[in-house]
Amino acid sequence: MKAIVCSKIGSIDDLTVGDLPKPSPGPGEVLVQVKAAALNFPDVLMPEGKYQYAGEPPFAPGMEAAGIVAELGPGVSGVSVGDRVAVHPWVGCFAEYVVSPVDWLFRLPDEMDWKTAAAFCLTYGTIRHALVDRGELKAGESLLVLGASGGTGLAAIEGGKALGATVIAAASSAEKLAVCKGRGADILINYAEGPELRHQVKEATGGQGADVIFDSVGGDFSQQAIRSINWGGRMLVIGFAAGSIAQLPANHILIKQIELVGVAYQGFSRRMPDKSRANMAEMFDWWQQGKLHPHIGGIYSLDTGIDALKAMRDRKAEGKLIIEIG
Numbered sequence: 001m002k003a004i005v006c007s008k009i010g011s012i013d014d015l016t017v018g019d020l021p022k023p024s025p026g027p028g029e030v031l032v033q034v035k036a037a038a039l040n041f042p043d044v045l046m047p048e049g050k051y052q053y054a055g056e057p058p059f060a061p062g063m064e065a066a067g068i069v070a071e072l073g074p075g076v077s078g079v080s081v082g083d084r085v086a087v088h089p090w091v092g093c094f095a096e097y098v099v100s101p102v103d104w105l106f107r108l109p110d111e112m113d114w115k116t117a118a119a120f121c122l123t124y125g126t127i128r129h130a131l132v133d134r135g136e137l138k139a140g141e142s143l144l145v146l147g148a149s150g151g152t153g154l155a156a157i158e159g160g161k162a163l164g165a166t167v168i169a170a171a172s173s174a175e176k177l178a179v180c181k182g183r184g185a186d187i188l189i190n191y192a193e194g195p196e197l198r199h200q201v202k203e204a205t206g207g208q209g210a211d212v213i214f215d216s217v218g219g220d221f222s223q224q225a226i227r228s229i230n231w232g233g234r235m236l237v238i239g240f241a242a243g244s245i246a247q248l249p250a251n252h253i254l255i256k257q258i259e260l261v262g263v264a265y266q267g268f269s270r271r272m273p274d275k276s277r278a279n280m281a282e283m284f285d286w287w288q289q290g291k292l293h294p295h296i297g298g299i300y301s302l303d304t305g306i307d308a309l310k311a312m313r314d315r316k317a318e319g320k321l322i323i324e325i326g
């Protein structure tokens with residue numbers, strides 16, 4: 001089958017478009033004919049050996065996809081060949097076929113198109129778990145989203161608005177912030193220009209600081225952000241797209257009695273598949289109520305999909321990038 005192939009751990013510049021054997025579903029797994037796959041930042045990290053879980057070369061990157069169930073492995077029930085589904089097996093999705101454990105398979109609403117479906121589960125699953133389960137974000141609180149025009153960032157804006165928060169979007173350009181505004185952000189902060197992020201957040205919150213911080217960027221941005229948090233705030237550690245892991249000072253945790261809260265969606269959904277499935281059902285409900293609108297920032301094919309990975313690495317992506325396949 002045709003796929004984007006990582007033949008050795010090194011750089012996404014070494015990826016090729018080629019052939020891989022069509023996988024077979026094992027016990028508890030299904031084979032899905034992929035219609036569309038969506039990018040997530042770890043797709044850039046995994047071929048470079050920088051992600052906590054690695055594929056074994058040769059492999060196809062790609063954490064999530066939507067498509068049609070083509071074959072059931074032994075012991076699988078509750079799903080049929082021909083069903084329209086989204087899956088997030090964490091690897092293998094940039095290919096014509098992918099195998100996924102049935103725990104990470106979600107049947108799609110009839111009216112959800114393939115591109116939206118491919119872009120949906122990992123991103124909204126992450127923000128639901130982050131904002132509600134881990135951050136306990138409440139109506140009337142303020143939510144600061146770093147990297148707000150990225151895939152998880154835009155979803156966090158929508159989630160924050162749906163939960164009744166005032167959302168402060170922070171990103172690196174006016175163009176990116178315009179996309180954030182289109183997704184409902186109340187206050188826009190350009191952290192590449194103007195006063196330091198912490199001063200802009202303080203000013204935007206009447207001197208109080210943000211109640212909850214969604215930090216998928218890391219590095220200096222985290223250092224700045226923790227200095228702009230409110231008393232009793234929760235800082236959600238989501239990821240490190242900027243490439244460095246912040247060393248956050250414990251005195252800030254003490255002085256403002258804040259909580260530094262880890263969010264690991266993959267670990268959560270492995271350990272608590274039933275809870276994860278209930279969260280996803282709620283996200284599909286929100287989508288059907290018109291509260292969520294995945295922003296498709298670019299559409300590629302298997303032949304051009306490596307360009308999508310480079311755009312994400314080079315900080316040129318907005319929202320979700322899609323590889324159309326079937």
Ligand SMILES: NC(=O)c1ccc[n+]([C@@H]2O[C@H](COP(=O)([O-])OP(=O)(O)OC[C@H]3O[C@@H](n4cnc5c(N)ncnc54)[C@H](OP(=O)(O)O)[C@@H]3O)[C@@H](O)[C@H]2O)c1
Nearest residue numbers: 041147150151152171172216238239240241242263264265
């Ligand atoms: N913990 C979890 O469960 C979980 C789940 C999903 C994702 N994540 C993590 O969250 C992070 C974001 O993922 P994503 O899929 O949302 O990525 P994305 O769409 O590429 O968004 C990342 C954002 O980070 C900002 N950024 C700042 N410095 C950057 C740099 N040097 N290179 C690239 N981007 C940079 C960019 O916005 P500006 O240019 O505006 O700064 C970009 O929009 C990743 O680290 C990912 O592993 C974690």
